Amino acid sequence: MATTTPNFGWSVPTSTDLVKDGATAIETLGDSIDASLVDLKGGTTGQVLSKNSNTDMDFIWVTDAAGDIQGVTAGVGISGGGTSGTVTVTNDMATSMTTKGDIIVATGSSTYVRQAVGTNNQVLMADSAQADGVKYANEATATLTTTGDLLYASAANTLARRAIGTSGQVLSVSGGLPTWTTISAGALTELATGSLSGSSVSISSISGSYRNLWLVLKGFTPATNDASLNGRVNNDSSSAYTNRGSGATSDYSIGNTSWNNLSYGAKNNSESAGGICVFEFLEYASTSNNKMILKNSFTKSGSATGWNYIDGFAQWNSTSAIDSIQLFCSSGNFSSGTYVLYGVK
């Protein structure tokens, strides 16, 4: 009885098989070997033998896949490589970095260098004077050390710190640089200036750091004849204003929606140079008193031949601090004129 080989399962005749029917036994062995090696047959030049399934001795001839790595050559920034076996490559850029925060920057085409991390609050900025074209420099916040500090340029492209001033000081310019200045009592500081144009002018975001406000209008001229100048504060169009005037407006009225009827202006013409109006907002930043507005104006009348001199006062019946002033004509737009707002200490 034939036995089988342990690895391939070929039918190997025993001595008895060979004696009894040697030819058949050898034929059986040959057939067994032939059958198991059948997959090795065939193939073409360049093909390689590949497993066709997980079954033993199940092979197939396949074309060698194009693109298989034949070798690894180290380029710029890489070391190592080889053409066979296990290949090791090392990233030189990675090994050049030695410290947390390090970065790699180019020094030219295909060249690089380690840029060591800067110190806290520094930022990376371009600098063509550096070999690698960049440098770490102090970020703006590093310059600021105290609450209220300001940044300014002490020279071109040079940041500097202006320490916070003391309470009540205002920022002014001295020697071309900003500096905090103490304003003496009664001093005027110009806060805003511009032209009267359009249908309404709003002077907003007024600082509350002054005692009074002084608003001067020069050459007030409405586009509509005899239109008067009206005003509001804090965009309050409710019936919160009381008006008292003299001259052409000798009325006393409460519940007005603006401090109004205080000055009439002639429509723009050659005779009229407009007028001048001065308003003072007393203790405008107070949060405990209603606000008094003193009014003085000298304006050319459009329909009458003379000029109107009007003085009086208005009250805004609110304890809120005034932070904006609105101006508009009772009819139509502004034609011309300028405004200057001063803070009075």
Add this chain to the structure above:
Amino acid sequence: MAKPTIKIHNVETDEVIEREMNDAELAIWEADQLKAATDEATKAAAKAALLSKLGITEDEAKLLLS
């Protein structure tokens, strides 16, 4: 038709913006214009009634006040 414009001068930044009024601003501005026109008409009617009551002309009234 272009809307009336508003000039906003920010004192803190010195930024000046001049733009068309938005709907809310326009509504207030138009109400102001209407109120001023109404007040003016009321005042003129009262003045005319007074002149009529006094039996004098407007020029005569100006002369009296001059």
